[in-house]
Amino acid sequence: MSSKIPGMQHLQSFTHRKEKECQRPEEGLKNDLIIRAARGQQTERAPCWIMRQAGRYLPEFRKVREQHDFFTCCRDAELASEITIQPIRRYSGLLDAAIIFSDILVVPQAMGLEVEMLPSKGPHFPAPLVEPKDVERLRKKVDVEKELGYVFDAIRLTRKKLDGEVPLIGFCGAPWTLMAYMVEGGGSKGFEKAKTWLFKYPEESKELLQRIADICTDFLVGQVKAGAQLLQVFDSWAGELSPSDFRTFSLPYLRSIASSVRDALSTRSIPCPPLIVFAKGALGHSLPEVVKAGYDVVGLDWTVEPSVARRVVELSSCGGTAYKSASAENEAGHKVALQGNLDPAVLYAGNEAIEREVEKMIRAKKGGFGGGGGYICNLGHGITPGVDPEAVKVYLKAVHRVSREVSGAKDEE
Numbered sequence: 001m002s003s004k005i006p007g008m009q010h011l012q013s014f015t016h017r018k019e020k021e022c023q024r025p026e027e028g029l030k031n032d033l034i035i036r037a038a039r040g041q042q043t044e045r046a047p048c049w050i051m052r053q054a055g056r057y058l059p060e061f062r063k064v065r066e067q068h069d070f071f072t073c074c075r076d077a078e079l080a081s082e083i084t085i086q087p088i089r090r091y092s093g094l095l096d097a098a099i100i101f102s103d104i105l106v107v108p109q110a111m112g113l114e115v116e117m118l119p120s121k122g123p124h125f126p127a128p129l130v131e132p133k134d135v136e137r138l139r140k141k142v143d144v145e146k147e148l149g150y151v152f153d154a155i156r157l158t159r160k161k162l163d164g165e166v167p168l169i170g171f172c173g174a175p176w177t178l179m180a181y182m183v184e185g186g187g188s189k190g191f192e193k194a195k196t197w198l199f200k201y202p203e204e205s206k207e208l209l210q211r212i213a214d215i216c217t218d219f220l221v222g223q224v225k226a227g228a229q230l231l232q233v234f235d236s237w238a239g240e241l242s243p244s245d246f247r248t249f250s251l252p253y254l255r256s257i258a259s260s261v262r263d264a265l266s267t268r269s270i271p272c273p274p275l276i277v278f279a280k281g282a283l284g285h286s287l288p289e290v291v292k293a294g295y296d297v298v299g300l301d302w303t304v305e306p307s308v309a310r311r312v313v314e315l316s317s318c319g320g321t322a323y324k325s326a327s328a329e330n331e332a333g334h335k336v337a338l339q340g341n342l343d344p345a346v347l348y349a350g351n352e353a354i355e356r357e358v359e360k361m362i363r364a365k366k367g368g369f370g371g372g373g374g375y376i377c378n379l380g381h382g383i384t385p386g387v388d389p390e391a392v393k394v395y396l397k398a399v400h401r402v403s404r405e406v407s408g409a410k411d412e413e
């Protein structure tokens, strides 16, 4: 049918060709450390990036924000790419990835909910979902190209500007975390409203969670097509759920996203970039389950001991009895890598404390991740606004030094 429309055939084959031409994420990169580490490989040092690295602790970001509203920054490709590159420029040679400047809440916006960013209060939904019938207010079908094309534009422009210096990470929020915002109407202490949904309307909650997961899948696939070279799913509020509720209301949707993104890309013959999952606060009880959720990398917060996480991955991949059911091989067939996990508050404590805590995080004899590869250094959550940018430099330099020392020296300690 469509091929009868003049010019359509050409357009279709063009789109097809463009998709076919989609590169492997590491192609053209001057620094592919993070891609190799994400695939479980040994690296000459641990690659490093920082959650929320483009943000309020940077004076250059605050300067842009004086002139422009938060979501304007997200929607304007020039501004979003500029902000994305700010930390790469400032910490030249010290950061091994950029993350596209945007927010997890662009997905609820795309679904039809209004979200404002209130100064010093954070996100606010003027009309949150109060009960299941409110779901009818959401768009039935979300066209991600139409609603979120501005993110894809920002990714394309940022890739151009980065010119292969470091890879670009795309991201989305996890279904449970997004549902929590959509129902609470903003940040929350106890998540009473969102949890009321889970306990009072479990089936409707699952429907909503799956709907969000499907949009996240389309959104992540679109980001890869636009040039994202790794993807991270942020489940910032995973730790608010009991172990059993996490396995009922969060984990299945994290799995769904990983497998659907892999399927969708493979159908289009597009190589799947490494997938990272960050389920904050849930790993104390569910690390083996998250390790086998279909991601290449599991992000850890600071409540998990690095050496213990290493053991969980090791044991499950060599058929150890402790976690026999957990296969630590992801779908790409390599051992799951780990990311994390310095307490962001360490960055307030001065150079000596930063050096000491980096040593603890990385040296195996101190309980750290060690030098066995398959490790991406990060904080255990986002960097906070009050951090001195100079402290970040001290931190990054310490990571380079210590991780270079331990790298490959599996039994150095």
Ligand SMILES: Cc1c2[nH]c(c1CCC(=O)O)Cc1[nH]c(c(CCC(=O)O)c1C)Cc1[nH]c(c(CCC(=O)O)c1C)Cc1[nH]c(c(C)c1CCC(=O)O)C2
Pocket (backbone or CB within 6 Å): 050, 051, 052, 053, 054, 055, 056, 065, 070, 099, 100, 101, 102, 103, 104, 105, 117, 119, 120, 121, 122, 123, 171, 187, 234, 236, 381, 382
């Ligand atoms: C929960 C969450 C949100 N957003 C995000 C999460 C998950 C990560 C996490 O748990 O920290 C993710 C996010 N938000 C932002 C990014 C950009 C890329 C990056 O540098 O990491 C990313 C990856 C920019 C932002 N998103 C926001 C800012 C600051 C807003 C401002 O400039 O006023 C930035 C730079 C606003 C935002 N957006 C959100 C909140 C709660 C807030 C307000 C408080 C805060 O800053 O943390 C929702």
